Amino acid sequence: MSALKIKKGASRKSAYDLRDPNSEVIETHTLAVTVDNEAGVLARVIGLFSGRGYNIDSLTVAEVDHLGHTSRITIVTRGTPAVIEQIKAQLGRIVPVHDVHDLTVEGPSVERELALFKVHGTGNDRVEALRLADIFRANAVDSTLESFVFELTGTPDKIDAFAELMRPLGLVEMARTGVAALSRGKE
Amino acid sequence: MTRQMTGARMVVQALKDQGVDTVFGYPGGAVLPIYDEIFQQNDIRHVLVRHEQGAVHAAEGYARSTGKPGVVLVTSGPGATNAVTGLTDALLDSIPLVVLSGQVPTFMIGTDGFQEADTVGITRPCTKHNWLVKDTEKLSETIHQAFHVATTGRPGPTLVDIPKDVQFAQGSYTPPAKSKTDHYQPTVKGDIDAITDLVELIETAERPIFYTGGGVINSGPGACQILRELVDGTGFPITSTLMGLGAYPATGDKWLGMLGMHGLYEANMAMHDCDLMINVGARFDDRITGRIDAFSPGSQKAHIDIDPSSINKVIHVDLPIVGDVGHVLEDLLRIWKSRGRKTNSDALKNWWKQIDAWKEVKCLTYRNSDKIIKPQYAVERLEALTRGKDRYVTTEVGQHQMWAAQFMGFDEPGRWMTSGGLGTMGYGLPASVGVQQAHPDALVINVAGDASWLMNMQEMGTAVQFRLPIKQFILNNERLGMVRQWQQLLHGERYSHSWSESLPDFVKLAEAFGCKGRLVKDPAELDDAIQEMLDYDGPFILDVLVEKHENCFPMIPSGEPHNKMLLGEVEATDAIQGAGATLV
Numbered sequence: 151m152s153a154l155k156i157k158k159g160a161s162r163k164s165a166y167d168l169r170d171p172n173s174e175v176i177e178t179h180t181l182a183v184t185v186d187n188e189a190g191v192l193a194r195v196i197g198l199f200s201g202r203g204y205n206i207d208s209l210t211v212a213e214v215d216h217l218g219h220t221s222r223i224t225i226v227t228r229g230t231p232a233v234i235e236q237i238k239a240q241l242g243r244i245v246p247v248h249d250v251h252d253l254t255v256e257g258p259s260v261e262r263e264l265a266l267f268k269v270h271g272t273g274n275d276r277v278e279a280l281r282l283a284d285i286f287r288a289n290a291v292d293s294t295l296e297s298f299v300f301e302l303t304g305t306p307d308k309i310d311a312f313a314e315l316m317r318p319l320g321l322v323e324m325a326r327t328g329v330a331a332l333s334r335g336k337e
Numbered sequence: 338m339t340r341q342m343t344g345a346r347m348v349v350q351a352l353k354d355q356g357v358d359t360v361f362g363y364p365g366g367a368v369l370p371i372y373d374e375i376f377q378q379n380d381i382r383h384v385l386v387r388h389e390q391g392a393v394h395a396a397e398g399y400a401r402s403t404g405k406p407g408v409v410l411v412t413s414g415p416g417a418t419n420a421v422t423g424l425t426d427a428l429l430d431s432i433p434l435v436v437l438s439g440q441v442p443t444f445m446i447g448t449d450g451f452q453e454a455d456t457v458g459i460t461r462p463c464t465k466h467n468w469l470v471k472d473t474e475k476l477s478e479t480i481h482q483a484f485h486v487a488t489t490g491r492p493g494p495t496l497v498d499i500p501k502d503v504q505f506a507q508g509s510y511t512p513p514a515k516s517k518t519d520h521y522q523p524t525v526k527g528d529i530d531a532i533t534d535l536v537e538l539i540e541t542a543e544r545p546i547f548y549t550g551g552g553v554i555n556s557g558p559g560a561c562q563i564l565r566e567l568v569d570g571t572g573f574p575i576t577s578t579l580m581g582l583g584a585y586p587a588t589g590d591k592w593l594g595m596l597g598m599h600g601l602y603e604a605n606m607a608m609h610d611c612d613l614m615i616n617v618g619a620r621f622d623d624r625i626t627g628r629i630d631a632f633s634p635g636s637q638k639a640h641i642d643i644d645p646s647s648i649n650k651v652i653h654v655d656l657p658i659v660g661d662v663g664h665v666l667e668d669l670l671r672i673w674k675s676r677g678r679k680t681n682s683d684a685l686k687n688w689w690k691q692i693d694a695w696k697e698v699k700c701l702t703y704r705n706s707d708k709i710i711k712p713q714y715a716v717e718r719l720e721a722l723t724r725g726k727d728r729y730v731t732t733e734v735g736q737h738q739m740w741a742a743q744f745m746g747f748d749e750p751g752r753w754m755t756s757g758g759l760g761t762m763g764y765g766l767p768a769s770v771g772v773q774q775a776h777p778d779a780l781v782i783n784v785a786g787d788a789s790w791l792m793n794m795q796e797m798g799t800a801v802q803f804r805l806p807i808k809q810f811i812l813n814n815e816r817l818g819m820v821r822q823w824q825q826l827l828h829g830e831r832y833s834h835s836w837s838e839s840l841p842d843f844v845k846l847a848e849a850f851g852c853k854g855r856l857v858k859d860p861a862e863l864d865d866a867i868q869e870m871l872d873y874d875g876p877f878i879l880d881v882l883v884e885k886h887e888n889c890f891p892m893i894p895s896g897e898p899h900n901k902m903l904l905g906e907v908e909a910t911d912a913i914q915g916a917g918a919t920l921v
Contacts, residue, residue: 189469190469193461197461201462235649236649239645239646239648242645243646244466245465245521246466
């Protein structure tokens with residue numbers, strides 16, 4: 151190697167950052183993408199992921215600014231650090247994309263997902279389901295003599311855990327929204 | 338005061354306001370109102386192609402030889418789907434295009450109407466951006482945005498899909514100055530700290546090299562001028578990708594020739610052994626890098642690129658600089674000069690001594706013949722007889738393309754048009770149509786192979802109709818030469834479907850199209866044949882029968898690094914093995 155010296159991350163405007171670029175460790179990142187709310191914008195984002203072989207673990211999208219016609223797309227994705235950087239750079243290239251924030255590296259953030267669970271059962275199972283729902287602070291939003299629909303908000307892990315507990319108690323159907331996330335603090 | 342007009346008139350008005358003088362297109366039901374407006378004006382010339390793919394390649398040739406965006410007009414359905422190959426080609430080579438496509442009326446969209454296709458859906462991954470305009474009020478502004486997006490940042494193709502009822506309806510026209518260009522404003526100025534870091538590297542590097550690409554040419558003549566000043570000032574060697582030929586003159590004494598799979602030995606060896614690689618507007622394409630984990634192992638790499646996604650996509654670089662090549666090089670040159678124009682001149686002398694030793698290998702040597710025309714010889718003679726003329730060269734894709742890149746020299750940008758990223762056979766003939774349209778008095782030559790040329794040969798009709806005196810220089814080996822070469826090297830000489838049986842008689846074909854042709858197979862007659870082609874006042878097809886099984890060398894075999902180049906036939910046996918065999 152030569153004796154040449156370069157400051158790492160010398161260009162602040164680049165996709166380069168200070169983590170080990172050659173790491174093969176698969177990381178999970180939550181990306182918040184602000185886009186113009188126009189026809190086809192979601193297809194552009196999803197097409198980028200499928201076309202370039204990236205993963206989507208979860209995807210949430212809704213208009214967040216009616217006057218400005220912008221939507222927020224929250225994507226949970228997986229990849230090596232180099233792949234994550236590529237994903238962010240490629241997203242930034244899409245013309246109706248305003249900005250891309252990597253909530254996983256930009257400081258602490260809160261992530262929440264909403265899920266609905268239909269649990270079918272009678273007798274002890276039914277009582278147990280209700281007790282667990284109480285522990286998880288899930289709300290029963292519909293009930294019949296033989297079933298409940300629980301509503302639960304929380305991190306994806308919490309929702310996974312609740313689903314596992316409900317499964318032997320008669321879980322018949324489940325709907326999840328995908329992750330919505332915001333950075334913590336006033337910024 | 339807003340001006341009311343129909344959507345169709347708006348299209349023509351918007352093109353005029355964008356300074357468009359030429360449109361390449363093909364009419365059909367869904368664009369009839371626009372064609373009616375074109376009929377009633379004389380400011381914009383419409384070049385009727387014979388197939389929509391030809392229109393897009395012609396527009397690419399126009400764009401690359403002028404620096405202005407190429408404009409295409411096609412109808413709905415098959416008109417739009419035929420444009421897809423050209424759009425993808427322009428996307429991969431970063432060529433600014435605006436394609437306008439007709440669409441079925443808005444109330445019919447989704448009903449599988451006649452000649453309906455989901456054009457924005459189909460072209461979404463092969464355009465930089467596209468729009469479906471459902472309201473005439475928004476049409477003119479959208480067209481202006483399409484020009485803005487196509488020509489700023491990393492250039493690329495855009496498409497505006499215009500339903501027929503939107504063309505008929507009245508709306509108010511928005512001029513370019515009043516059109517919103519939204520938040521799409523790419524970074525052009527590079528980070529000064531990073532540029533200063535690069536200057537420090539330039540001052541101390543022992544074995545530096547400039548590795549330049551199409552980004553220099555896209556940045557404009559000014560960028561090429563600054564690059565030349567920088568290269569000549571520092572005395573560093575320079576090599577270029579296929580896309581970047583002409584940014585630095587081939588006659589310049591720092592020029593090493595093209596690099597990459599069929600690049601020159603000295604260029605590839607210098608890339609492998611350098612200690613400072615300065616990538617200017619290139620993207621570490623796999624034709625350039627060869628084996629990634631053995632790519633230039635001892636070097637610090639700087640990368641100047643306007644597209645942040647190009648940084649670290651393939652090769653991890655030590656010093657990324659995001660910005661327009663012209664702006665960054667300007668700052669780089671200014672800072673380097675202000676710090677006293679320093680380089681490590683002793684080390685540079687040794688570096689050049691090494692490079693001169695590599696040059697002594699004379700990697701482009703081939704065994705000539707006085708019985709049969711060698712394709713390399715044909716390109717050499719074409720070069721000799723046209724060098725110094727006001728000349729533009731296009732190519733198809735394959736062996737002839739590489740020989741043209743190896744044996745022809747380009748001293749100015751925008752003189753060399755070839756399909757690099759997508760490798761589109763059938764590119765060269767329509768591209769030469771577009772180039773000649775933009776430069777009516779220049780010499781425009783398409784260096785072609787017989788197989789590629791047939792893919793869009795219908796465009797000879799366009800050339801004849803519009804009196805475009807394009808010269809078609811076909812290296813006819815009755816083979817798909819590059820495919821055959823790979824089958825020889827990799828698939829046990831089993832030439833599966835890589836030969837052309839029942840080729841047309843190209844001379845008769847020329848006559849059938851209403852132009853002139855000549856066949857030449859004797860090396861002694863080659864010069865005379867080329868001269869006849871050059872002297873003829875009109876389109877000309879020169880059918881050069883060449884050695885059928887000539888291979889293109891030097892060559893980096895698949896899966897090998899730069900310093901494992903094959904120089905000729907002897908080394909080529911069993912050269913590609915293992916994982917390399919799965920690469921293309």
